[in-house]
Amino acid sequence: MSTDFSGISARYEHDSLIQKSAAEKLFGLLAINKADDVLDLGCGTGNLTRKLRGMTEGRVVGVDPSEGMIREAASQAGNDISHMVIGAEDLAFDDEFDVILCNSAFQWFGKPQKALANCCNALRKGGRMGIQAPARMNYCPNFISAIEAVACATGTKEIFAGFRPPWFFLETADEYGAIFKEAGFSVPFARIEELTTLHSAAEVMTIFESGAAAGYLNQEFYEIRLDAAYCDEFRRIVKDTFTGQGAENGKVELLFNRIYLVAVKG
Template structure:
């Protein structure tokens, strides 16, 4: 049995990551990438947004991601396009004043050492360069997902194993906390706001969105101190699917809510 991680879901990511895409459009508008900016896409995944960035600037465009599977997919999908991709995590970056813009969409929550990563971003930017961050925020980052996981915690088939799960994510509760973190790393924060974004989705679509990111944490052997079994994984998925069905209204639609931080920082 193979563990689930971002490399495994890479081939389906662009099809599934509808929430990330809609929020990313907000971030792009906030960043206002200019036609000569050199841009780093931090946590680029399969490069969907890296290719979008490429269309916005004549400067260099670099995408990095710690997942080899994601980068393989990005390279394949970007053939003939002038983009550089590297397998690299935010904590491992060693760029020195190399970029005008850092675009960080739906990645901050996965950083193991957020302060080190943001300091690396500060070093990577030139003077007056800017970073744009969009990520799930608050422990209750998605009430729909949390409600489903509460059922997993109590269900007979999953409760014993789930008790050994250790959350891998990094969340802060307020826009002020995100601002202070970035200011501690040297940035002048010019915009910081947590918004609740709501869309209407079918239960099947909600499960696909769940599978585009969160499941890579919840069903990852690295975050358990007991061995995951096929039975547990199967029961987990079935419970979560049922939970999303129970959340649907009389029209069969789920109001899917995400709390998201949008932040713009400048290197003065």
């Protein structure tokens, strides 16, 4: 089952600063041609799908399992972009695309092997798939230390013990490459990069809310019932941790480990 991002779809476009900036490099790696048919997998509110629309005269399709995300994406797009509510594990395209772009969504795939087999099938021979996603269990040390504080605090530790992380992280670029190769791709480029940006603590909280919170504060991933008091206390602890991470000028150095990978269908 995929995470429902519908709850954050309305503000995602505005808040997703990190996903937007990380996508720039992925566009560079994929070098989209004027005639490419392109699938934006896990398109969210469609910011990147609309950018793709300006890069090719071919077909542009955005898919995402979250109805709320697709509703928002469709409301902002013209009829030269098609959308579908569907997750990577259920894709049924056959030899139809030259490029699959998957930005900041791969970590959410419940069944990555099945998803990659579907992606390989969706591409034409020689077609390429590019992903950018947080990598490693310690994907963002700032977030992880905030979560460690939640896990220890009296007001949150009992319920947090019932949290089952939904994400899929691998530790090395070779491990990411291996699962693409198993699905039938060759992998000309795979690298994990440490990206550091400077933000106010409030901005770091906004970035947390635009992605990670959809997992950490989602009933679907708890074996124990969540309540409003827990969510409020969770947010307070996370916010205080980010404030404590600020330097004298209040700026927080936010570090993300990110995998960039380009795979080609042989």
